[in-house]
Amino acid sequence: xxxxxxxxxxxxxxxxxxxxxxxxxxxxxxxxxxxxxxxxxxxxxxxxxxxxxxxxxxxxxxxxxxxxxxxxxxxxxxxxxxxxxxxxxxxxxxxxxxxxxxxxxxxxxxxxxxxxxxxxxxxxxxxxxxxxxxxxxxxxxxxxxxxxxxxxxxxxxxxxxxxxxxxxxxxxx
Numbered sequence: 001x002x003x004x005x006x007x008x009x010x011x012x013x014x015x016x017x018x019x020x021x022x023x024x025x026x027x028x029x030x031x032x033x034x035x036x037x038x039x040x041x042x043x044x045x046x047x048x049x050x051x052x053x054x055x056x057x058x059x060x061x062x063x064x065x066x067x068x069x070x071x072x073x074x075x076x077x078x079x080x081x082x083x084x085x086x087x088x089x090x091x092x093x094x095x096x097x098x099x100x101x102x103x104x105x106x107x108x109x110x111x112x113x114x115x116x117x118x119x120x121x122x123x124x125x126x127x128x129x130x131x132x133x134x135x136x137x138x139x140x141x142x143x144x145x146x147x148x149x150x151x152x153x154x155x156x157x158x159x160x161x162x163x164x165x166x167x168x169x170x171x172x173x
Contacts, residue, residue, distance in 0.1 A: 002147035011142060020044075020120055020144060022058075023094025027145040028122070032136035038148050039132050042091065043113075043121025050111030051134065054100055054127065056089065057112070064090040068097050101128040110134050120144070 002024075004016035011029065020026050020041045030037050043049035048059050056063040068086035089098045100106075106128035115121050119138035124130025133139065 002149075003144065006145075011145065013142070019141065020147070021093065023091045023096065025148040026120075026122070027148050028139050029143045029145070030131075030136060031139055031143060032131075036145070037122075037131075039122035039124050039130070040096070041120050042123045043115040043133070043138070045115055045117045045119055047115045047121065048112045049115060049121045049133075050113065051107075052109050054108045056123075058092065063092075065098075066090065066095075072097055097125060099126045099128075101126075104128055107134045113138070 003018045003020060005014045006012055007014065022041055022044055024041045025038060026041055027036060027038050029035070042056065043058065050057045055065075065087040068088050072086070083101055083103055085100045085102060087098055088095050100108075108128070113121065113133075115138050118141050120141065121133045121138050123132045123134065
């Protein structure tokens, strides 16, 4: 209900009262294959978005990055901490944690791309392990289901799908 009223379990819009904003975490259906995804909105209609060596640039202005506090990255498994790099990305309206994994092949440079009217550019916060708008392009507003605000339940797929109870009922940032 953050953006509109829909027929339950469909993308049929009955009424719309808002649009996603930069920094929102949204649930949407991938234009690539219809899979339901959760990603962050980084580009709004009319924006020009590009990435140069993992440096996000919006409308010609590079986004600022700062070190991520250790108490945030220390919540991840040791193996993930050792192979990854962490930062706080300062979007114009929102700051949040991002992670990159230098040891894997990823699209760290792309664009510039101008986001068409009625479309949004999505990126995952785990940048090098995210199938997002860098690969499948922009997302039409009609494919957006809603805004994600909290983690209700979480499992660790690398540890026999055991629950990660420390993430239950935590707000997304």
